Amino acid sequence: MIPATKQRLRAFAFATALGLAALGAQALEVSDERGVKVALPRPPQRIVTLLPSLTEGVCALGACSRIVGVDSYSNSPESVRGLPQLGGGLDPNVEAIVALRPDAVLLAKSSRVTQRLEALGLKVLVLEPKSHADVRRVLDKLDQVLGTGEAPAVWRTIDASVSAAAESVPARAxxxxxxxxxxxxxxxxxxxSFIGxxxxRLGAKNIVPAALGPFPKLNPEYVVRADPDLIMVGTRSAQGLxxxxxxxxxxxxxEGRICRFDAAQSDIxxxxxxRMDEAARLMARCLAEKGG
Structure with a gap:
């Protein structure tokens, strides 16, 4: 009996070692946009996203089922609309976030609750895409966190679709x-800006130069002087234009060359x-229909 007992103990110890090794293999360290290194024992299975683009990024990588809570503006894909809404990304409800017991919280640089969440022991990753290059980089970073391996294919599809949208714009536009x-x-x-x-890429000329910044506040007279051939605007802003x-x-x-986008289109x-490729298709269709 004693040799058999020793054999079972050795087998148990070996299995335990294998289990620990597997856990160690899954452990990862990720640097976020603050330059902070965040150590995760394994790819997170309970995620809170507090920026629509991050919510959509997690879902695009096939990990939508891991999201347990979102900010009030995350509404795509359809499946996230039934999740707990935790307030705006700047000042979300910290108590509600903690109650969801997330393995990781994904939020923007502008959020005011980062340090508070960290002080409560939560793993926080700051990620915020602002350009085409950023979208690719953030997808790669999310892929690293989630362990899905889907980012390269997702990005190739987005980039190819934007190029296809550009090819659809007629020469006259x-x-x-x-x-x-x-x-x-x-x-x-x-x-x-990423919109710019x-x-x-669609072949349009933006009347707002890069020197003014990505999203500048303009004097309305500036637009009059620039005399654009085409205006793109959301219906929420277009009243009385x-x-x-x-x-x-x-x-x-x-000449009535104004494209008015509804709320759902404006979100895109x-x-x-x-969904940057969907945005490109919307703008390309506008150029084709209103471009002369």
């Missing part, structure tokens, strides 16, 4: 001067994430 209004203040999408990058002082003289307004357009 290339080189048009475009004004993309983000909201009616007005804030615009400039050349250096998409417009450039034609009645703004001096805007009746803008070519796009005179203003989020730098895996």
């Amino acid at each position: 290339r080189g048009l001067k475009v004004y993309f209004e983000v909201n009616s203040v007005p804030y615009a999408a400039g050349e250096s 990058e998409t417009l450039a 034609e009645q703004r002082p001096g805007w009746g003289a803008i070519r796009a307004v005179r 357009l203003v989020r730098p994430g895996p």
